[in-house]
Amino acid sequence: MFLACFVCLLYEKHKTELLLSYFFIFYWVFVSNRIYWLEVFGDSGIGLMMYFGTATAIALMGVLSFFQTDQR
Secondary structure (H helix, E strand, O other), X not given: OHHHHHHHHHOOOXXXXXXXXXXXXXXXXXXXXXXXXXXXXXXXXXXXXXXXXXHHHHHHHHHHHHOOOOOO
16 A cells, blocks of 8 residues: 555655545445444444445545546
């Protein structure tokens, strides 16, 4: 992850570097730790809906950022 971000910064691809970091954090928090979150929420339907809703919203923001034009 560090190497990928470093290469993006060397080639001045700041948006790509930020997206890489964004999706890595998304993966780290929501995907790789899903068992922990499911244990925390247990059988709570509201908690699970919050988990999936938050994860979906963050993924959607990341995907939408691909279509944003650069503002200089």
